[in-house]
Amino acid sequence: MAIIFGVILSSCQEETIQHSIHDDLGQLPNGFPEIIYPEENEFSLERWALGKKLFFDTSLSIDNSVSCGSCHQQELAFGDHVDFSIGANGAFGTRNAPSLANVAYHPYYTREGGLSSLEMQVLVPIQEQNEFNHNIVDIAAELQxxxxxxxxxxxxxxxxLDAFVIARALANFERTLISGNSSYDKYRMNPQAQDFSAKAKKGMELFFSERLNCNSCHTGFNFTNxxxxxxxxxxxxxxxxxxRLTNNPNDIGKFKIPSLRNIEVTGPYMHDGSLASLSEVIDHYSSGGHDHINRSEKINPFSLTANEKEDLILFLKSLTDHEFLNNPLFFE
Ligand code: HEC
Ligand code: HEC
Structure with missing residues (x-):
């Protein structure tokens, strides 16, 4: 009798745990729109758990050396700290690994925007020679x-388990990587919030000022249009x-505007990781950058005092969501 009781109790506990995971994952930060899951890939805890297991599984790479999580690390907002990450067989990539925070909201993927869904995007790292250098059909056969x-x-x-399942489960997991609880967000909810300093507030005013114009591109709840x-x-x-995608000369040097959430931990910056620090990024913008024929008209030189620059950096750092970076639900 005692044994039966024990079993019932533990299955109830398991259900309670599942419920609370579901609630935690489903909770959206203030001002974040509903996440749209494709009809054939609605959220479920089973799909999410499978996707998470795949995300951290190095056997997806040809030499069992890297997983998605090697280049997309939680403490770095699911980005990487090097300019180019190392893929299977020690091969270097050619672009900086972006943060996956809030990827659920992107209308298209990769820096040139060539893919329309997270399900489709999964095939890229799997086949890319300098990422997994593998084949999804072979992976499915192995994992079966x-x-x-x-x-x-x-x-x-x-x-x-087949290619369909692998792509969808990974996408199901990725859609739950939601980040919107930074000290800036807390300040927005409650202007009396303690951890948003007066200097960060000045930096915020600069960011949104006409002079700097950052928010003409880095705008909205995810700081990108x-x-x-x-x-x-x-x-x-x-x-x-x-x-590369359109072959249109007017598109040379154009990249998808990145989110600035968790920007403090996602350096080095830009598509090629060529700017090492936020200080260098601000120097780049204040100089007006290079005079490329496609350079946006929204990019114009400005000057900042040393104090103002410090304030702007503090504002950018206030976009770090420590709860997200340390959320145990996403631990490997
Ligand atoms: C070797 C490092 C590496 C590995 C392994 C890797 N990625 Fe990436 N990931 C990148 C780089 C670099 C990019 C940028 C590619 C581009 O813009 O062309 C990227 C881009 C992405 C994007 C698009 C983000 C955006 O802003 O458009 C998603 C989503 C993504 N990866 C998910 C995954 C998943 C899922 C896996 C595992 C199946 C994975 N990655 C494995 C390096 C990696
Ligand atoms: C014309 C639109 C535009 C404006 C205005 C703009 N940015 Fe950007 N920003 C971009 C694009 C595009 C990229 C990515 C470029 C690349 O990948 O090479 C970027 C990249 C960045 C990055 C690096 C992001 C990363 O993950 O690597 C930071 C930080 C940044 N911008 C901050 C700012 C600040 C601060 C301002 C105001 C001074 C500003 N931006 C103004 C378009 C803009």
Whole structure:
């Protein structure tokens, strides 16, 4: 009798835990719109758990050396701290790994915007020679031999683990990487908030000022309007950005405007990680950047005092969401 009781109790506990995970994942920060899941990939805890397991599984790479989580690290807002991350067989990438915080809201993926869904994006790192250098069909065949994966796959999608399941489960997990509880957000909810300093407030005013004009591009709840812009980084671009996709010369040097959430931990900056610090980023913008023919008209030189520069950096650092970076739900 005692044993039966014990079993009932623990399954109730498990249900309670599942409920609270579900609630925590479903909770959106103030001002964040509803997340739209594709019809064939609605959120479920089983799908999320499978996606999370895949996200941290190095056997997705050809030499079992890297997982998605190697280049997209939680404490770095699911970005990386090097200019180019190392993929399978020690190969270097050619772009800086972006943060995956709030990717659920992006209208398209990669820096030139060539992919329209997270499900489709999954195939890129899997096949890219300098990422996993692998093949999703072979990965599925390997993982099918693992009984735990098979069990999770049936529970999540009611079918054997295949390419369909891998892409959808990873996307299901990625859509829950939501970040919107920074000290700036807390200040917005309650202007009396203690950890938003007077200097950060001055920096915020600069950021939103006409003089600096940062929010003409880095705007909205995720600090981006997702447009493609040339911010004057170079005279000549080795990586031509959106032009790679469209072949239109007007697109040379245009990249998807990145979110600035958690920017403190996602350096080095820009598509190629060429600016090491926020101080360098601000120097870049205050100089007006290089005079490229496609440079946006919104980029204009400005000057800042040393104090103002400090304030602007403090504001950018107030966008760090420590709860997100340390949320145990996302621990490997
Ligand atoms: C070797 C490092 C590396 C690995 C491993 C890796 N990524 Fe990435 N990821 C990158 C880089 C670099 C980019 C930027 C690519 C671009 O813009 O062309 C990127 C871009 C992305 C994007 C698009 C983000 C945006 O802002 O558009 C998503 C989503 C993503 N990765 C998810 C994943 C998933 C899921 C996995 C595992 C299946 C994975 N990545 C594995 C380095 C990596
Ligand atoms: C014309 C639109 C535009 C304006 C105005 C603008 N930015 Fe950007 N910003 C971009 C684009 C595009 C990128 C990405 C460029 C790349 O990937 O090479 C970027 C990148 C950044 C990055 C690096 C993000 C990362 O993850 O690597 C920071 C930080 C940044 N901008 C801050 C600012 C600040 C501060 C201002 C105001 C002084 C500002 N931006 C004004 C378009 C703009």
């Amino acid at each position: 031999m693992d009984s735990e994966y098979q069990r999770l796959s049936i529970a999540a999608y009611d079918r054997e 997702y447009e493609f812009e040339n911010n004057g980084l170079y005279d000549e671009y080795a990586d031509t950005g959106r032009h």
